[in-house]
Amino acid sequence: MNEFVSLAVTQADALKSGLGSVGYGLAAIGPGIGIGYLVGQSVQAMARQPEMAGNVRTTMFLGIAFAEALALIGFVLKFI
């Protein structure tokens, strides 16, 4: 009986860790799409108006930082 319980606990731990990885994968989808779109549009803006490149770059990094936060929270949750 005891062996069975300990086996169940190990299995549950393994499952939990595996689910954490899957959760991180799911959490990375949205920010991935978002950052791709964001950088693509920024590059287009810089190409169209090179004189605004500095301004666009600053705003781009800000946007990346905000979009990235969700993915990073997913990454941290895996370890908790």
Next chain:
Amino acid sequence: MVPVLADLLPNVNELFEFKGFFGQHQWYEFNKTALMAFVSTIICILLFYVGSRKKAMVPAGLQNMAEMGYETVEQQIAVEVMGVDHGRKWAPFLSTLFFWIFFINIWSTVPFIYFPATSRISIPLYLAIQTWVIFIFVGFKHQGLGYFRNVVPSGVPGPLLILVVPIEIISKYFIRPFSLAVRLFANMAAGHVLLAVFCIMTSELIIHHNSGIWQIPLGILPFFALVAMTAFEFLVALLQAYIFTILTAVYVNESLHAEH
């Protein structure tokens, strides 16, 4: 049974926890993380102290480096975000922040050390709380008690305010420091784990694992990935310092001016 990667990897905590040099499990415990934070501080101070000691008209060597770094932060971050007046005034603080974070992050790619001290949550958390305190303090200093009114956005119809004001308060005063700390911490920790995984793969496939004719080609592949990832980590270290500084500048700038 052939060991899979998960069996080779140590527990993730072992990559980040170090034995203290002295004061084990005391509040003054001094370990590798703390040592690297101190060394980074000393490098930071030395660079700018020695760089600014001899104020030559035509800068050379270390002075050139220090001036170039400071001017880059001043122009690219401070003036870009806060305008010329406030930017010049806040540039010393922002460049201190930038170089300190950068020198701590960069340990992730330095041979024989390979550990960014920012991948322990305490240092990013301290930096985030510092930013949080500063932007609230600056808000009160420049706007007085009217700083509280900023959580009420203009042009929102009355009933919606019940929904909007709590969201504004949470996103401004709770999510901001949290995401600042977690962004820096998670980026550096993820990079550290990534490098460790490729190191273990390389050593396992070349030295320990016996796969006959495939030994060399299989072992060399993760090594190339390791080299590429090290270059990528250098970029990440620079980028995270930049992002942390620019977000601090944006938050402080928002507190300087009342919202319209």
